[in-house]
Amino acid sequence: MVSQVKSKKRVTDHGEVFTSEREVNAMLDLVKQETERIDSRFLEPACGNGNFLVEVLRRKLSIVEAKYKKSQLEFERYAVVAISSIYGVDILDDNARECRERLFKIFNEQYTRLYKAKCKEDCRTSVRFLLNRNILWGDALDFTNPETKKPIVFSEWSAINGSMLKRRDYVFKFLVEQTHQFSMFNDEGNAGAIDEPIKDYPLMHFLKLADYVAD
Template sequence: MAGQVKSRERVQEHGEVFTNEREVNAMLDMVKQETERIDSRFLEPACGDGNFLSEVLRRKLDVVDSRYRRSLPEWERYAFIAVGSIYGVELLRDNTITCRKRLYGIVGSRYARVSKGSQNQAFLDAIAFVLERNILNGNALSLKAVDAAGNDTDEPIIFSEWSVVLGDKVKRRDFRLDEMLEGNVDKGQTRSLFGAGNNPAVDWEYDEETKSFIPKPIREYPLVSFYEVQSYE
């Protein structure tokens, strides 16, 4: 993103003022360790065209490059994990599309360098597919998907978790964002940050990773190779 403002209307209507690189880096330095952990999850609820998410991806890929550049299958595996753990929601469709393209471009140029011309198109297609699923056109306040005009639809925002296990195998599980935000509390002891308490309509399970109750996924998919992740839909 070259400038911080595209138009006065967009600032007035959507608060669209992009963060400059120096501020992005200063803020990310406050959680530096997490930005350099390949599988740490980031969700930006008003991600614009991806100023923060691009820098997170760059930092993660620096680690992937330094550890795995000598083995292309390993580089691909860890680059997939890096991309798969980055999430964004953005109201405006043009920003959403630009954000996906930026992230794809970052992976693509690194991949061209490490693969020295012997690129596997299936890997790049898998990255594009994950970015379509992880960077969503939605309203981070209502937690609904939006239409091309930026109006809420009836559909909830649904994110996919990508867990890479056993070599190149990946498991996809889908979760509703509204349920995840309500569930990320110590169930039975702490009320939801969003004031609704624990919703009895949601099925919960205890998650060892986050040490909290999380909603059950609304859909689980069979294991596939991450090179074939597009076969999920």
């Protein structure tokens, strides 16, 4: 059984108690259809080390495998889309880092099992890049990084023309203030009620996402 508490001090200082696997699954089953949509976006504003996001990714990747495993390129493309749709924020840096590692491990174990020596490092690198952009160390109450106090900025990823992804960056605070609570992007893939991103990037092939300037 996985512990729901790392330490008494963390509970006292941050109210940190992780949700159990049974509770996670029961809650996600309430929105089961969305958890099985490859491109449906999920944000966990206090993600801890990723218990909710891990299960969301498992469900999405099971759909990707069932539909696309016969074509490695299609599996890679839709796995990247699934991962690009998952967002998390946690006030503790070690939790955010652990969450990224858990999510990467789930993807990588499935990817390696399916394609073994044919796996592409470019695909793994793109997944790492997405997780570094989507799972952030930050305070979801004041919308800033606890150390730098810079605003939290999330990237919206939209699949375009098959293998291309479009990236647009938005300030998290404005997304929350001008959309339904923690529903960052609407079903059409646009930031709700927000006209302009703070940065708009050129299209990039899904296997070359790390070629975006790191910022």
